Amino acid sequence: MNRELTFGLRAMRRRPTAVLAAWSVPEVLPTLFFGLAVAHATDAFLAGRTTLGLAWLGGLIAAAGLGAIGASQVYRRLGELVEPFRDTLVQRVVDGALANGIRGARDDGAVARLNRQVELVRDTYAGLILVVRNFLVTVTGVVTGLLSLAPVIAVFVLPPFLLGFGLSLAILGLAAGRIRASIRADEDLAVTAGMTFAGIRDVTAAGAGDYAAGLVGLPIEAHARAERNLAKVAALRTLCFAVGGWLPLLVLLGAAPWLIDRGVSTGTLLGGLTYVLLGLQPALGTMLSALGDSGLRYVVTLGRILDTSATPSAEEPAHEPPRGHVVRLSKVSFAYGPEAEPVLDKLDLVIPENDHLAVVGPSGIGKSTLAALICGLLPPTGGRIQLGGVPAVQAGPKTRVLIPQEAYVFSGTVLDNLTYLHRSATLAEVEAAIEAVGATALVRRLGGLAARVRPGPLSPGERQLIALTRAYLSPAPLVILDEATCHLDPEAERQAEEAFAARQGSLVVIAHRVSSALRARRVLVLDGRHPAVGTHQGLLRESQLYRELVGHWQDGDQIQPAS
Structure with a gap:
């Protein structure tokens, strides 16, 4: 896994990465501000200070506008990171396939890697960049906002959140094995279907339709079975989300009487709930989905590409070259x-x-x-x-x-x-x-x-x-x-x-x-x-x-x- 992560990090060019990080800063503002705005606006309205409450809500709208500007620029800069990464993968797959051909080794999976797996890695790479960036932006804004609002609320919210995130990391090994099985099934299906469809007219002319259908049917069933196993892992991720996303909410609600007795205002408590519901919970759900699905597909598929597309060493003996072209x-x-x-x-x-x-x-x-x-x-x-x-x-x-x-x-x-x-x-x-x-x-x-x-x-x-x-x-x-x-x-x-x-x-x-x-x-x-x-x-x-x-x-x- 370290190899795949290192490969992705090295592919990130410095200038586009720095520009993308700089445009991410404005997005911290609405995340940081919405809990504070809700807390202070609520307390202001309860105290009859309507103008102050509206002012806080107006500030929240302004912060959201700045965040939207930053988000739009991030999406515009994303292609400057992703497309060179894709080109590197395509070149590696093609070079590896040609090298295997020169050695006389069949590389039936090269078509699947070039067509589907490279595009899968490119898409997941882009998705992971966005998800990790959004997660860091959200957590940074929420933690800063909670500490500014009431540090005691952070004590109740952050531990169960981190527990759910840790549990999701613990099941990555199981999920990785099932992703690998899915990738192998995908390659087998691509090879069998490609060979059959390439000669479909000859198959029809020779009356081999039933045999061809049976030949393709076996890898289709294997691929479906691998996808069903992946769905079972998704159920475990749902449990992790319940611990990290819903447990903080329940803990905070259960501690509400204790907090109010110690001087925490209604607005402050509502602001804390807002940070959980609109900040941590969506960020954790997106991150779990990315790590358990896109992240594993990225690691396993990229690992498959790197393993099977490596250029053979110079010491490896080559086959005898042709003498003429008869x-x-x-x-x-x-x-x-x-x-x-x-x-x-x-x-x-x-x-x-x-x-x-x-x-x-x-x-x-x-x-x-x-x-x-x-x-x-x-x-x-x-x-x-x-x-x-x-x-x-x-x-x-x-x-x-x-x-x-x-x-x-x-x-x-x-x-x-x-x-x-x-x-x-x-x-x-x-x-x-x-x-x-x-x-x-x-x-x-x-x-x-x-x-x-x-x-x-x-x-x-x-x-x-x-x-x-x-x-x-x-x-x-x-x-x-x-x-x-x-x-x-x-x-x-x-x-x-x-x-x-x-x-x-x-x-x-x-x-x-x-x-x-x-x-x-x-x-x-x-x-x-x-x-x-x-x-x-x-x-x-x-x-x-x-x-x-x-x-x-x-x-x-x-x-x-x-x-």
């Missing part, structure tokens, strides 16, 4: 489950260096599955796949790049998006890649390489152009375009594919237009039984399925998106 598939089979029909069955295929291969076939026949197998994203259920003489799953990430139909663009500059796979690229190389792929007009419209990109407003075609330029610029000698140009018009697609064909290395295109097949040196036709490889003209003579596909294309139809 792809060999030997009797490769793949099925989404032991009872399902194979999507690919004993496929033999060689993609020599500097080849240009188009892959065609009906929807659900396994084109995208083939792309995932070549990239090492899926292990074959039979046969073997080699890239440069080493198993595909062990070939490093710099050996191939896959661009899917839904291109990924992140918030950042245009240059950051384009050079993500080649950080050391020169400006001349970047500009040459932009021109070759046909993204010049897009980059100009976005405002140049230094402009910031917002992924939301971009069209699917614009996202594809950015991803294509990124892939073109990468050092990978093997590029696989899996419906990566489907949102471009035919002319833009032609320019992009011809640029990759002229680029040093091999190109595999999952074709969705006849023009892609015509531009390729060779064409692979997948029909589920007897795949055929040849030239466009040769396949027109030898493959009935290919003739049918070309006929549909020429009639203006396109193959449905690959699966």
Whole structure:
């Protein structure tokens, strides 16, 4: 736990932290003042001094206004602390996943960490900053107000308050174990669901729907069971809140006759009750919820990220690097489950260096599955796949790049998006890649390489152009375009594919237009039984399925998106 807390504290930049603390000072005033105002206003009204009572209430309103100004500034400054922290986590997860890939180690949980767990840590980190700040502000204001009002009341109020807070800390160990179980269940669910949904068309085509449903159902139930166990811990937190939040109120009410006999006024007693009900009780409830839920999720999830995303040491031996980039598939089979029909069955295929291969076939026949197998994203259920003489799953990430139909663009500059796979690229190389792929007009419209990109407003075609330029610029000698140009018009697609064909290395295109097949040196036709490889003209003579596909294309139809 100390490691996670230290990591969060080190991520807090000094200047934004100091500014946030300074704007928190005005918020102490209404907390400190409301008990005093209620006490003195009550005594004033009881004594018939209405003007004085109204003056105290007016002062309370003024203090509340100052506190609201401070609170608004705090929320404005919060992003200056949280967003750099999130960026650090994303970089760590990505670096760790890439390092694991280079070593040939599967890292199936990386997607869950990057998508859900990083966002969970970012949100809880922001929430904890606010909750801890509000707790300190409230307790400081209440203690100062109680001591100013009547120190004897603090003697009755603070001990049970601290007891409830201490009990909540005592159950953190139990809660931490159950949070860890929830995180593991979340990762298992993400891996299973991601694998199943990625091949949903192939699953449907192979009739493996029942098996896939059962496969996903098991981690769903495990995740639900972990969440139910967390709910039981929440019940214990309710008991802690009763001790720390309601017991001070009962103690103060029980001691009221004794206090009044010793000269404590009605207004002073009411002011003390106000500090408990409107100060300590809400602050404790929020703090208990944060520590028992958000705090534990922060510690456990961040610990999971730090443990699984660590960069391997330099002394750790690396796998033998590929020798060239020839792809060999030997009797490769793949099925989404032991009872399902194979999507690919004993496929033999060689993609020599500097080849240009188009892959065609009906929807659900396994084109995208083939792309995932070549990239090492899926292990074959039979046969073997080699890239440069080493198993595909062990070939490093710099050996191939896959661009899917839904291109990924992140918030950042245009240059950051384009050079993500080649950080050391020169400006001349970047500009040459932009021109070759046909993204010049897009980059100009976005405002140049230094402009910031917002992924939301971009069209699917614009996202594809950015991803294509990124892939073109990468050092990978093997590029696989899996419906990566489907949102471009035919002319833009032609320019992009011809640029990759002229680029040093091999190109595999999952074709969705006849023009892609015509531009390729060779064409692979997948029909589920007897795949055929040849030239466009040769396949027109030898493959009935290919003739049918070309006929549909020429009639203006396109193959449905690959699966």
